[in-house]
Amino acid sequence: MVDAALHTIDDILREFPEALFYGQDVGGELGGVFREAALLAKKYGDTRVFNTPIQEAYIVGSTAGMSAVGAKAIVEIQFADYIWPGLNQLVEELSKSCYLSNGQFPVQSLIRVPIGAYGGGGPYHSGSIESTLLIIRGIKVVYPSNAADMKGLMRAAFLDPNPVVMLEHKGLYWSKVPGTEDAKTVEPGAGYVIPLGKAAVAQAADPQKLQRGETCVVITYGMGVYWAKTASRQLPGQVEILDLRTLNPLDYEAVEAAVRRHGKALVLTEEPLLNSFAESLAGRIQRTCFQQLDAPVFTLGAANLPAIALNVDLERQMLPNSDKVAAALTELLGW
Missing domain, CATH: 3.40.50.970 (Thiamin diphosphate (ThDP)-binding fold, Pyr/PP domains)
Structure with missing residues (x-):
């Protein structure tokens, strides 16, 4: 990068x-x-x-x-x-x-x-x-x-x-x-442009498991993409990951489409959840996709503390990680 x-x-x-x-x-x-x-x-x-x-x-x-x-x-x-x-x-x-x-x-x-x-x-x-x-x-x-x-x-x-x-x-x-x-990716050539406001599917779920209703979507961005990818190895084929890429303008059409595909969604962020963008997005999903949801919209973020600790062990404890995401996804999929 x-x-x-x-x-x-x-x-x-x-x-x-x-x-x-x-x-x-x-x-x-x-x-x-x-x-x-x-x-x-x-x-x-x-x-x-x-x-x-x-x-x-x-x-x-x-x-x-x-x-x-x-x-x-x-x-x-x-x-x-x-x-x-x-x-x-x-x-x-x-x-x-x-x-x-x-x-x-x-x-x-x-x-x-x-x-x-x-x-x-x-x-x-x-x-x-x-x-x-x-x-x-x-x-x-x-x-x-x-x-x-x-x-x-x-x-x-x-x-x-x-x-x-x-x-x-x-x-x-x-x-x-x-x-x-x-x-790390192959680097595109000079002049490469991604239009603002277009999310991307960073990982697709297995079509057969999707058809059987055994999947969910993680809606995230930044480091959350990789916490979700690592966590999904414990749930092979069951997790789609939607990388928002642009938070404003937000590709809400892609969000709605993903939620309607799966019926179960986790909004993942590195921020503390209280009064956050993630909570706002989860509330909007529950309002516009209510009839398609098979479970409440889950959210996961950092511990609600005033700042990130200097000590790396404390930093690790307060932040989301792949194990915390896997636990949340297991609960969501079992709803």
């Missing part, structure tokens, strides 16, 4: 002279703490790829000014937990500009945000923020789970006339977490 991100930004900078890429530590040879912009500053110069101060309000807010003069900014917030100082600009400036100007001043910006818990990052480097972002009208939110999707969604986000926040799970960047090997 890091390679796909690097190559996509490289393609965009080469193809679009108005494109810029900036953020904390992305300039120079290092190219960010995750190396996803390595050598780009050397290749394109420090007027197009450059470092910023540790000032998220500036990083986010400046994209409105860049858009006003015809530049298309791609910026990076170093970790999801640090986006909060930039939230005022995201809500008050970027998200409202197109609507308040009757479409005459859309802000075209792509805000990349490494997200999620991995390897003991602790309370300031491990958070999940999608539910907060999803209540902001006027922005789009995408969340790729593999390298090909990273490339296709990133280019689509750059080309979109709206502000787009791209959440990238840092535990998937190099597929070092056991069970995430499928995040």
Whole structure:
């Protein structure tokens, strides 16, 4: 996924002279703490790829000014937990500009945000923020789970006339977490685009077991795809996995179709469940698919704690994992 991100930004900078890429530590040879912009500053110069101060309000807010003069900014917030100082600009400036100007001043910006818990990052480097972002009208939110999707969604986000926040799970960047090997894919060529708002079936159920009513669907995104894949090995052929890929706009047609296929659904997230996007989606499914459901819509997320623990054992205990998902699926299928 890091390679796909690097190559996509490289393609965009080469193809679009108005494109810029900036953020904390992305300039120079290092190219960010995750190396996803390595050598780009050397290749394109420090007027197009450059470092910023540790000032998220500036990083986010400046994209409105860049858009006003015809530049298309791609910026990076170093970790999801640090986006909060930039939230005022995201809500008050970027998200409202197109609507308040009757479409005459859309802000075209792509805000990349490494997200999620991995390897003991602790309370300031491990958070999940999608539910907060999803209540902001006027922005789009995408969340790729593999390298090909990273490339296709990133280019689509750059080309979109709206502000787009791209959440990238840092535990998937190099597929070092056991069970995430499928995040490595053959990389599509330059120009590859995945339309925003299109979910994908990451794993299909066995047709014969589906016909016998022995299956369910897991609706998820990001790391949840791989928790579900690993868990499903204990239930061979019984689990479809729907990867949302874009959280706003949401491909609710694909969600409804999957739920109606199986009659049983689990919504899986890395966030705590209380007041979350996952709970909202589960409630919507129960309302629109009630007659097709054979069981309540199950949900699974992290423990309802204020932050991710620094200790890796405590981190592991509070997060979902494949065993917790398998237990939930076993209960759901036995309903």
